[in-house]
Amino acid sequence: MSLFNQLVSRTIMHIPAPVVRFFAKGYIAGERLEDAVRVSRELNGRGIMTTIDVLGEFITTLDQAENFKRECLGILDTIDREKLDANLSLKPSQMGLLLDREQALANIREIVARAADLGNFVRIDMEDISCTDATLDFYRALREEFPGHVGVVLQAYLRRTPADVAALADAPMNFRLCKGIYNEPRTAAWKNQETINRSFVHILEKMLAAGAYVGIATHDEKLVFEAMRLVDEQGLKPEQYEFQMLLGVDEELRDIIVAAGHRLRVYVPYGESWLPYSRRRLKENPSIAEHALRQMLNMRKV
Structure with missing residues (x-):
């Protein structure tokens, strides 16, 4: 895991909601x-x-x-x-x-x-x-x-x-x-x-x-x-x-x-309850935030 991803994973629960929204908006x-x-x-x-x-x-x-x-x-x-x-x-x-x-x-x-x-x-x-x-x-x-x-x-x-x-194999399973x-x-x-x-x-x-x-x-x-x-x-x-x-x-x-x-x-x-979902997903997969940041930086270079 990169240093950036480690930082996201450890701090995501304390990052302000507007910042979380920026990184997670493509996933909701x-x-x-x-x-x-x-x-x-x-x-x-x-x-x-x-x-x-x-x-x-x-x-x-x-x-x-x-x-x-x-x-x-x-x-x-x-x-x-x-x-x-x-x-x-x-x-x-x-x-x-x-x-x-x-x-x-x-x-x-x-x-x-x-x-x-x-x-x-x-x-x-x-x-x-x-x-x-x-x-x-x-x-x-x-x-x-x-x-x-x-x-x-x-x-x-x-x-x-x-x-x-x-235990569930006694009937069709999905x-x-x-x-x-x-x-x-x-x-x-x-x-x-x-x-x-x-x-x-x-x-x-x-x-x-x-x-x-x-x-x-x-x-x-x-x-x-x-x-x-x-x-x-x-x-x-x-x-x-x-x-x-x-x-x-x-x-x-x-x-x-x-x-x-x-x-x-x-x-x-x-839904309106996007914040806890977004924080949980970013903690699980901080590369989401890294990908969003790279996209933002690439857009600014154009």
Whole structure:
């Protein structure tokens, strides 16, 4: 990691919001759903699918959960009306998980039911380990009621994930596999980056061998290569998996994946709660800030 990236990673939580906004603006669609629709339409025009997410998590009242539920229902209706090649991502804590577990499940169920009615799909995001068991319980219940319309995220850095895959293998599975970004204790998560990468490949191989549909979520070229290798070895067709990337991150690699004939989905976040998301992403991947700074300097030279 470069000295600049180390500095960003260590100080990002204390950098003023306007500075964070400058570095992160290319990685968030905007503050309104209309912004996410615009970005999704542009990506669809390049043969890229999207998943739309309204930013906001770890709410403090059930009224906030109700507002987020309505927003998610509106996203699904908008995707249908605008004929976008897009689905929805949501966070259980956004739906009230840490306030009222049953109400959170009811909120998510209503959203997944709307997605099923519209022939669409909802991805239940994974948050920190305080939410893991409940999130997987929600997924298990909803995939039984709405098969083919709901999926969940699993994180390669968690030591428990291979066992979670095995436990969910009693029915069709739809996963997004990512490395994981929350700061978990060593007893729960691998800390060495090479180990996390090896875990990612190990878990992906298990998922694909078990017949799961996997959204392979990574910007790491090594992991993209390993995923392509596994897809080739198992003779999978493009409709049996997809790659996933964040908006604005390594667009050249994104184009390489698409040009190779693989399907790819871009995560398109929007909303007023952009600051905590941006800080977390910049801490995880400080090269975003370095890339933005280089672009700014190059523009000034012209």
